[in-house]
Amino acid sequence: MERISTRLLDELGRIALPSVSREAFGWEPGAPLDIFEDAANQQVVLRQAAPRCVFCKSGTGLRLFGGKHVCAQCLRAIRES
Ligand SMILES: [Zn+2]
Incomplete structure (x- = not known):
């Protein structure tokens, strides 16, 4: 350092x-x-x-959605709501 x-x-x-x-x-x-x-x-x-899901702060399974990182689980929850 x-x-x-x-x-x-x-x-x-x-x-x-x-x-x-x-x-x-x-x-x-x-x-x-x-x-x-x-x-x-x-x-x-x-x-x-590191990028994190804007909803749950998870760092895994992220996709860009409207310029924001969203995890697969939250995307699924959004689609099902
Ligand atoms: Zn999430």
Whole structure:
């Protein structure tokens, strides 16, 4: 792991990610990111969130429906309603 820069938390606990990092990973404003905590090593790790069903948050059996990810089970429930 490489240190890119040092940033100060603002009064609400926020930081701005360095543009070099956002560009390297293709993270645009609004990109969903998962936040992982490694308390033993006092680290926080960000990772682009895997797509999830907009209804049940499942990550399996996803299909795009109207630009949103929906799992097969929720699609079936919608069709049957
Ligand atoms: Zn679902």
